[in-house]
Amino acid sequence: MTETVSGPTGRKGGRARGRSKGLTIDRVYTTEGVHPYDDVTWERRDVVQQNWKTGETVFEQRGVEFPDFWSANASTIVTTKYFRGAVGSEDREQSLKQLLDRVVLTYVKAGKDHGYFATESDAEVFEHELTYMLLHQVFSFNSPVWFNVGTSSPQQVSACFILAVDDSMDSILNWYKEEGLIFKGGSGAGLNLSRIRSSKELLRSSGGTASGPVSFMRGADASAGTIKSGGATRRAAKMVVLDVDHPDVEEFVQTKAREEDKIRVLRDAGFDMDLGGDDITSVQYQNANNSVRVTDEFMRAVEDGTDFGLRARTTGEVIDTVDAKKLFADIAQAAWECADPGLQYDTTINDWHTTPETGRITASNPCSEYMHLDNSSCNLASLNLLKFLQDDGSFDSATFVKAVELIITAMDISICFADFPTEAIGETTRKFRQLGIGYANLGALLMASGLAYDSDGGRALAASITSLMTGTSYRRSAELAGVVGPYDGFKQNAEPHARVMRKHQAANDAVRTMHAMDIAVHREATKQWAKGIEIGTKNGWRNAQASVLAPTGTIGFMMDCDTTGIEPDFSLVKFKKLVGGGSMQIVNQTVPAALKKLGYTTETIEAIVEYIAEHGHVIDAPGLKPEHYEVFDCAMGERAIKPMGHVRMMAATQPFLSGAISKTVNMPETATVEEIQDIYFQGWKLGLKALAVYRDNCKVGQPLSVEKKKSADADGRGASEASDRDPAEPEVKTVVIEKPTRKRLPKKRPSITQSFTVGGAEGYMTSGSYPDDGLGEVFLKLGKQGSTLAGVMDAFSIAVSIGLQYGVPLETYVQKFTNLKFEPAGLTDDPDVRMSQSIMDYIFRRLALDYLPFDVRSQIGIYSAEERQRQLDTGSYLPAEDEEIPESESLKSSPAPDTDRRGASEASDRDASVAELEREAQIDADDAEIMAESAKPAPRSAHTSAELLQVISGTEVDAPLCFTCGTKMRPAGSCHVCEGCGATSGCS
Template sequence: MKAMTEMFLPACAGRHEKEKLMLSPNALRVLEKRYLARDEEGKVTETPEQLFRRVARTIAETDRLYGADDVQVVETANRFEALMGSLRFLPNTPTLMNAGKPHAHRQYSACFVVPIEDDMHSIGNAVTAAMMIHKTGGGTGFSFSRLRPKGDLVRSSGGVASGPVSFMRIFDAATEQVKQGSTRRGANMDILQVDHPDILEFIACKAHDGQIKNFNISVAITDAFMKALEQDETYPLINPRTNQVVKSLPARQVWDLIVEHAWSNGDPGLFFIDRANAACPIQHLGRIESTNPCGEVELHPWDVCNLGSINLERHLTQDSQTGQTVIDWPKLRETVHTAVHFLDNVIDANDHPLTEINEMTRHTRRIGLGVMGLARILFALGVPYDSQEGLQVAEKLMRFIQEEGWKASQLLAQVRGVYPAWQGSKHETDGRRVRNSYVTAIAPTGTISMIADTSGGCEPEFSLVWYKHVLDG
C-alpha cells in the first residue's frame, strides 16, 4: 500500500522539514497558562515543541485504522508536527490541551449540540450531558424551542410551565460550577425560534448583568418572519406543545427589540434557521435547530465539529520578478490537504464522553477548516480590510481553501470510504464521493491566534495595542 501521505497530498507536499519554532512572549504565556502538560504539583513538564510532537503523534496513530504501517505513521506524524510547529495551522483548543497528554480526556473537539425535548427527563439529561462536555473542554449549543411557553399547562402536576428562560438559568448555574479541562469555564449557545410565545422574554433575558453569564443567545429567524418584516406585517406565535397559534406580534416590533438589545449588550444574535437547513447536505438526518457557542457551525443533535485554522499570514512569499509580497498558493494548497487529513483523523482519535456523540460524529464526519490572520495578510499585501479589493482577496482565498478542502476530502474517500451518512445526502445526489459531510467553518480563534501571533479568524485588527486576560477559569 502506498504511504498515506502520498495518497492525500499534492505533488508540492514534499517540504515537511521541521522549522525552528518561533513563538512570541504572549504565545509562550498562553501556552504555559493553558496548554502545556503539568505534573501533580502544577509544574510545567513539557516545552511547546513537545506539545506539538505529542499532538502530532497521537493524531497520526489514526492512520493505522486504514492500513498504514509504522513508517507511514511516523511520516504522517512528522508532517503534522511540521505543520503546527511552523504555525501554518493549529487545531482547536481541546486537541492541543488533551491529545497525547497523560491522564487527559480523549476528547479533542470544541463544538457540540445537545438536544432538549419538552419533558423533565430530557432537560435533566441535557444538563448532565453539558456538564460532561464542559469537563472535557467542549462547548454546547441548545435549542429551547421545543419547550412549552411560560404559563402553559403541565398535566402531570396540574401546574403551569415556567418557560425556556427559567431553564436557561439552571443550565447557566451548572456551567458556572464546571471548569473546562481545568483551564476555562464552559460556554453555551441558546437558540429560541422567533415564533415561540416566549420570544420577547428571551430577547431581553441578558439585559440585567449577571443573571445569565455563560450563554450566548440567538434568535432562530425563519423565512416567514423575514417576509412579514419586509411587508411590515404581523406573524403568528406557535405553542410548540400543541402546534397551535396563540397570538400574533408585529414583526417590526420584535426586530427592533432584537436590534436594541444586540446594540446594548451584544445579544441576541441571529440564526437564519431556514437558510441553514436549505444549505445542509445531510437533510435526511433531520432538521438542524442549533449552533455551537460562537455560532459558526450549525449542527444536528449530538453532532460535533472538529475545528482547525490556517494561519494565512504564514502563506506569503516574494514574487521573484517584482519583489512584491504575494500569496504562496502552492504552500496554501499543501496546508489545506494536510489539515483536512489531520482533522479527519481527529474524528477517529476522539472518545467523547457520551455514546450518542461518538456515533453521530463518525456518521457525519464533519470537519471545520477555517482561517486566522486575514487582517494581517491584507496588511502585508497592502490592501485595506474595508475595501472592495479586500473583499475580493478574502473571496479568492476562501474559494481556494474550500475547493482544495473538498479535493482533499475526495482523496481521503478513495482510501477510507465516504462518510457513513453519505447515502441519501446531497453529495450522493451530485455524485460526489467525499469523506466529510462538511469541510469548512471559520471560528473566532481567540486563543490559538495568540499562539500563532496573528489576527483572530476573519476579523479586523481592532487596535494596534490590546490586552487579553487569560483567566484560570
C-alpha cells in the same frame, strides 16, 4: 471524572474492498532524511507569571525549550496552557518537541491503524510535514487537542458541541448534566430550547400551566456559573437559541436586557457588580449567549409590516400573533441595551445543510460558527494566512492547497481515536465526521497586501481564499472517501450533499475578482471545486462538514498571528512581550510591508512608521497619500471600520463555509436602535447564517438619577389656602435673588501632589484644600506642555476649581464624573483604584477617597483597598469598635504609595529652575483673577500626549479583565482572549 465514550477500537470506517490502498503523501516543506527539528535553532527560556494584584508568582517553569523565532508571548502561552504534567515533576513537559511529538505521533499511529496511508514511508512523510507546519506556526489544532491528545486524559479533540433537549423533565435534567460535563472539560455547548412548551400552554399530566423555557434557563445558567467558578481551564461558554415563532419569544428577548437594568441599580446601590465581583452572581442569564432563530417567513413579515403567528409546541397551531416589525424592533432594542440577543437565520442555515434527511439544524455552538445536527461535535484547526504571502506579494496557492490537504487528513484521523462526553455525541460525530478548518490573520494579510479590509478588493481576496480552502477540503474529503469510505450518513443524504457542493461551486463562479492576486487564487479555487465534485460524485464524501471561521483565540497567539479569525487588525500599535521580561510598544510589522507593497520608498516608510508610533494612526502621516488611508483602517482607533464593513466581509466569505462565522459587529456607543435593526436586516439580505452586535458601553450604563417632580406649590401651601386669599387683594411677591459667593483659598494652603497611571497614560494631580478641610482646587498635568491635551486639562482644572470655590459640592462632581468612559482606560498604579474607565473616572474616585467622608463615599460605592479587604475579612467596611484606625484612614483613604504630600511652604521652596504655572480665569466684572501654585512639572513621561493616542487606538473599553492574569482582553470572534496568558472567555 468526565464521562467519556471511547472511539471504535476495530477497523470500522477503515479501508473497504475495491478501494485504493491508502494515501500517497508528498513532501512540501520537508527534506527526506532531515527531521524538521534539525533545521531549527532551539533556545531555553524562563516562563514566570505573577499575580497582577499581589505580585505573587503564580506560575514558574524555567529552561523551557522553543525555537528562537517563537515570540515570548507564544512560548509563555504554550508553556502555561498546553504543557502537561505537574510543574516541577519529572513528567512535566519542558520542550515544544515533547508537545508536538505527543500530538503528532498519536495522529500518525491512528492513521496507520485505520488504513489512511499507502506505505510506512507515506506515514513518515505525513509525520514530518505535520510536525513542520505546527513547528513553523503554519496552522494549529484547536485547544482540546493540545490539552488531551497523547495524555492519560480522555482523548477529547472537539471544541464545539451542540446538545438537544426535549419537552420532558427527564430531558431537561439531562441537559443540565451533559452541559456540565462539557463545561468541566473547558469546552462550550449550544442548544435550541424551542421543543419545550411555552408558559402559555398546559401540562398534559396535571392540566396546569407549563413553566416555559426561560424558567429552565435559570437553572442551567446557575449550573454553568458554578462550574465556571470551579477553576476549569476556560470559563463555561454556552449558546441558547429560541425559534422566533415560540410563544415565549418576547420574554426570551428581554431576559438579559432586564438583568442589565438590575446590574445598574445594584451597582449604584453600592454592590460589587464588577466582572467576578461578589454580588454579580445574583444576576441571571450571564453565562450564555442568546440568539433568536428567525425564518424567511418572519423576515418578510418584518419587511411587509404584517403580523406573525406564534405556534404551540405541542400542536403546532397558532395561539398568538405579534406585529413582526415591533418584535424585530424589540430584538434590536434589547441588543442595543445589552448586546443580546443575536440572530440566526434559520432558512439560510438549512438551505446549506448537507444532511437534511437526518434532521434539521436547530442550534450552534457558543460562538455560532459550528452549525449542524443535534448531539454532535466539531474539531477545529486554523491556518495562518500570512505564512502563504510570498516575497513578490502573491499568495502561494499551491502550497496552501497542499497544507489544507494534510490538515483535513489529520482532522479526519482524529475522529477515529477521539473520545466524547456523551454516547449520543460520539455516535453522531463518528457517523457524520464534521470538521471545521478555518484561518487566522486575514486582517494582517489584507493590510500587508495593500488592500483595505472594507473594500471590494479586500473582499474579493477573502472570498477567493475561503473558497479555495473549502473547495480543497471537500476535494480531499472525496479522496478520503475513496480510501476509507464516505461518512456513514452519506448514503441517506447523497443528493442534498451534492446539491450543497454545487451551491458552493456556483457561489465561487459569482466572485468578482479585481487584482492579479485574487484572480490567481480564484482560478485555483475553481479547479478545486470542479475536481472535488467530480471525485465526490464517484466516491461520495468523507465528511458532512469541512469548514468554519472560528475565533482562533489562544491558538492565534500560539501561531503569533497579528489578527484573529476573520477580524481586521485591531490597532496599528501593539505591545510586544520581551523574552527577558517586560514589554515594548511597537508598530505592527504588517504596516511597513503594506507600505512597501503600495510603492513607498524606504525613507518614506520609516517616516510614516515613526509617525504612527507617535500618533497611533495614519492621518496626516508624512508622505502617505490620503487614498491609502483605508488600507490601515482597524477595528478601533481614529479610522475605525464602519459596522457594515464587517457585515460585508462576512457576506463575502459565508457562501464558502460549511458552517458560519464567529464574529461580533462592533458598533459605537452613539449607534441607534434603528441602525442595529438595519444591520440585522442586511445580514439576512446578504445571506449570513448568524449575526451578533455589540454597542460600545452598552453593558455598563451611566448612573441612574430620578428627579422627583416638585409640587405646584413649592412653599408647601395647599390649594385651600390659596383660594382663601381675597381676590381684590393684590398678590405681593418677594423675589429673592440668590447669588453664589466665592470662598477663596488662602495664599498658603495644604495640598497633595500625586502621580498616577491610567491604562499606560501618566499624569500628575495637585489638589489644594482649605485650612479647615475641604477641597478647593484641582490642577492636572497631562501631556506635553503646549499640546491640545494639556490645554484642555488646564481649562478643565480651572472650571472645577472655580466650581468648588463657589460651593459646588465635591460629591456632585464625583457622581457626575465617575463611571465616565473613554480612553485611556484600564489598569492604574493606585492600589485603591485598580481599574479605571477613564482618566476622569480615576481622578474623581481618588478625590472622593482623599476628601469625602466614609458615609458619603459608601453611598456612591467608593471604598479604599483596606476597606474592601476588611469587608472580605469581616463582612463590614467599617473597623470594629476596638480596632485602632490609622490616622490617615480616620480622615480619608490612604494615598497611593508614591503620593507626595506637601504644604504650601514646601511648594515655595521648590527648585528655582522650576517655573510656576499661572492659571487665570475671568469670572465677571467684580471677580479678580484666580491664581494657584501648580504641581512640579512632570519629567518627560514614557507616554507623551501623542503616545497616549497609541493606547487610545488599541484598547477596547468594554473588554473584560482576564480571570487568570488581570490583563485587559481583546475581542476574538464573539468571545474575548487575553494577550498576556492566552486565556479565553470560552472560545477555542
